[in-house]
Amino acid sequence: MGIEEKAGNLGIVTTTLETVVNWGRTNAMWPLLFGLACCAIEMMGAQASNYDLSRFGMELNRASPRQADLMIVAGRVSRKMAPVVRRLYDQMPEPKWVIAMGDCAACGGIFNNYAIVQGVDEVVPVDVYVAGCPPRPEALIDGIMMLHQKVMREKLSGKKEAPIRLEQPLVQVK
Amino acid sequence: MAEPITVPTPQQIIEPAVAGRTETMVLNMGPHHPSTHGVLRLVLELDGEVVVNVAPDVGYLHTGIEKTMESKTYQKAVVLTDRMDYLAPLSNNLCYALAVEKLLGVEIPERAQIARVLLTELQRISSHLVWLGTHALDLAAMSVFLYAFREREQILDIFELVSGARMMTSYFRIGGLAYDLPADFIPTVEQFLAIMPSRIDEYEDLLTANPLWLERTVGVGVIDAQSAIALGLTGANLRATGVAYDVRKAMPYSGYETYSFEIPIGKNGDIYDRYRVRIAEMRQSVKIVQQATERLRELGPGPVVTSDRKVAPPPKREITESMESLIHHFKLWTEGFKPPRGDAYVSIESPRGILGCYVVSDGSPKPWRVHFRAPSFINLQSLAHMAKGRMVADLVALIASLDPVLGEVDR
Numbered sequence: 014m015g016i017e018e019k020a021g022n023l024g025i026v027t028t029t030l031e032t033v034v035n036w037g038r039t040n041a042m043w044p045l046l047f048g049l050a051c052c053a054i055e056m057m058g059a060q061a062s063n064y065d066l067s068r069f070g071m072e073l074n075r076a077s078p079r080q081a082d083l084m085i086v087a088g089r090v091s092r093k094m095a096p097v098v099r100r101l102y103d104q105m106p107e108p109k110w111v112i113a114m115g116d117c118a119a120c121g122g123i124f125n126n127y128a129i130v131q132g133v134d135e136v137v138p139v140d141v142y143v144a145g146c147p148p149r150p151e152a153l154i155d156g157i158m159m160l161h162q163k164v165m166r167e168k169l170s171g172k173k174e175a176p177i178r179l180e181q182p183l184v185q186v187k
Numbered sequence: 188m189a190e191p192i193t194v195p196t197p198q199q200i201i202e203p204a205v206a207g208r209t210e211t212m213v214l215n216m217g218p219h220h221p222s223t224h225g226v227l228r229l230v231l232e233l234d235g236e237v238v239v240n241v242a243p244d245v246g247y248l249h250t251g252i253e254k255t256m257e258s259k260t261y262q263k264a265v266v267l268t269d270r271m272d273y274l275a276p277l278s279n280n281l282c283y284a285l286a287v288e289k290l291l292g293v294e295i296p297e298r299a300q301i302a303r304v305l306l307t308e309l310q311r312i313s314s315h316l317v318w319l320g321t322h323a324l325d326l327a328a329m330s331v332f333l334y335a336f337r338e339r340e341q342i343l344d345i346f347e348l349v350s351g352a353r354m355m356t357s358y359f360r361i362g363g364l365a366y367d368l369p370a371d372f373i374p375t376v377e378q379f380l381a382i383m384p385s386r387i388d389e390y391e392d393l394l395t396a397n398p399l400w401l402e403r404t405v406g407v408g409v410i411d412a413q414s415a416i417a418l419g420l421t422g423a424n425l426r427a428t429g430v431a432y433d434v435r436k437a438m439p440y441s442g443y444e445t446y447s448f449e450i451p452i453g454k455n456g457d458i459y460d461r462y463r464v465r466i467a468e469m470r471q472s473v474k475i476v477q478q479a480t481e482r483l484r485e486l487g488p489g490p491v492v493t494s495d496r497k498v499a500p501p502p503k504r505e506i507t508e509s510m511e512s513l514i515h516h517f518k519l520w521t522e523g524f525k526p527p528r529g530d531a532y533v534s535i536e537s538p539r540g541i542l543g544c545y546v547v548s549d550g551s552p553k554p555w556r557v558h559f560r561a562p563s564f565i566n567l568q569s570l571a572h573m574a575k576g577r578m579v580a581d582l583v584a585l586i587a588s589l590d591p592v593l594g595e596v597d598r
Contacts, residue, residue: 093249
């Protein structure tokens, strides 16, 4: 049930270089171990036993930005923290992607005040926005899958696509 | 009289080092560091690997929550309290609601009181589980994290059942609860209670007698009772030094005086004792939840918000029948209620220590000032006292054992 079956006994597979590179990038994405606020707890939840993010090859969180290629901005970014976020982003090697997790990181959320940056896209370029306050682990995983699809479509010429905004999931009131 | 304990500022450490007056090394830890539990920045003064001095630099998560609350009506400000201590949103809701209720002088129905105690105790367990998981993770015990989050998810499912949200519940409103508990609430809680004691045993099997764990925690980060009180340490960190102070016993609220539970205390005030105290607290919380569940069952259905129409809106069906109810409803949602001029302070025992809320009213529908006594913030000032003379690796264990939540520190 693997690649052998698909290739028959030819021993040769034809594909494009872009597909192979993108396939490799999506299946071993190393997120930066970077939590800011409430959303970081849900991000931990996504990595813990029930949701198990390692199913997508993403269990290896790197604390050093130099070893990471995905930044999940999980939580509100204050004006004091914004330069730090930018510096961490600059320290990450190319290619790199950013997920803005939660309403605060996407647009400031409920905190429209003097202290909070109104969306982390003022500081770093964002690839996928995940809505929710905080988003459920399922929503984060959905955002990650969306990013994987986006990376699969990337060209080696390095031209980036526009950001994807995930719609707010419908809430069922009991 | 003992020497007064001072807390250093980052400048006091950085300036002499920059001027070249010291032989020690200054190292920056955070705000991006995996074991600072958020965005805490520590300025360390090191002699080799020994910590000479440490100064916390806070404010990287400053959200302006207290200031924003001044521009919301009392009822709408509840959602902001959730996001303060994000490991225990219900404790924050409760503290704020109690303070405003004290200002208003409203009576809360019995069913709402019991539900409040029950849910805050579940919240205490879930908060301690995150502490346990991350504390163990910091000391390289990965599996405890996976075990702890398994049970935490179960508690979050209960919160989702009652409020529709996993974390930011905003379920305790001023005057009672947001809405009644669902029908399958009690069986779900009982299902959880049936397994939880054995799961706590499981965590203890992994850590309590584990030689690696003992090596890293016993005798590390010791603080005596006198210094702990002088530094304003509260919660499990204070109780680990042998001081049996718990607001639930000392100044009971929401009917805690009617529940039977004990206050676990430690002896040595080290990291291991803090671990033992929090584990024992989880067992006590299970006991309280058990009692509360029985009471809910006995009490049966009933009102969950106060009958004071000036504070809580009337039931929906009354609006179609009574003009007065319609006016009340309209006034409450367009304007909000107006507490009398004055101020109120209420403190509760949050998972991290004494959480206090001070509300000042100028007679308008919005609070004039809201201030929180955040236990994480005050506990953090004892860090320098405990870390001096220890290794950097011990500092990592020490931060985790204090259980700070940076959202609450910076607010």
